[in-house]
Amino acid sequence: MVGSxxxxxxxxxxxxxxxxVDAVEETGSRLAPPGTLRVVVQRLRLTERGRPVGVHWxxxxxxxxxxxxxxxxxxALFDRAGDEDLLDALEVGAQQLLRDLAGQGLEAVDVLRxxxxxRRDPVAHLRWGVEIGPEEIGAVPRPDALYDPALDLRLNAPDLEALQDARRAACCSWTRRLRNWVRDALPWGR
Incomplete structure (x- = not known):
């Protein structure tokens, strides 16, 4: 079933x-806005009539x-001039992972997410049995196999809200510590 x-x-x-891991981290720091709680990077193997015809990130x-x-x-930010090195780093890392998977008998991964x-390590999900053609990348509606941040937010809102709360608490405690340190360090703060 194509793109399904x-x-x-x-x-x-x-x-x-x-x-x-470093390339995913760099993607987040280079492309994502401040306050980002989750970054998802996805590699899709593009196919036509069951044959691989390329890769889309x-x-x-x-x-x-x-x-x-x-x-x-x-x-769309991947297409900016100067981000070819980021895509190259992602592809080098993905190829290394795919070689490791092939060594364990897990070949022909169609989607790597x-x-x-x-503040968590990246998690990888592998998907097989998906055919996505180049013409489906910009299609509306979006094929199910393509990552959709809006859908991710709807499906995982409680987990994302927990991340938001944890981040807010960490930021508040850091700023509180800084404020207290400045107050204690200044002569008029005592």
Whole structure:
């Protein structure tokens, strides 16, 4: 079923290559807005009539903007001049992971999705049995296999709100500590 994304999906339990983790981290720091709680980077193997014809990278994020959770599309930002090195780093890391998977008998991964939540290590999900053609990348409605930050927010709102609360608490405690340190350090603060 073309673009349906009905194939089997499984989380990757192994260790991700450091270069891939670094590339996902760089994607978030370079492309995502301040206050980002989740960055998702996805590699899709494009096919036509069952044969691979290329690769497409896309990204999205969920950000805390003035207390509101906001889905953010990042894919178009990959096309900016100067971000070829970012795509190259992602592809190098993905190829290393795909080689590791092939060594364990897990070949022909159609979709590799990497999710990096605030202050957590990235998690990889693998998907097989999905056919997405190049013409479906910008299609409306979006094929199920393509990451959609708005859908992610709707489906995972409680988890994202918990991340938002944890981030807010950490920021508040950091600013509180700084304020107290400044107050104690200044002669008129005592």
């Amino acid at each position: 994304g009905t194939g089997a999906e499984a989380p990757w339990q192994g260790t991700l290559p450091t270069c891939l 896309q990204a999205g994020a969920i950000a805390d903007v003035d207390g509101n959770l906001v889905p953010v599309e990042l894919t 990497l999710t990096r939540d605030w």
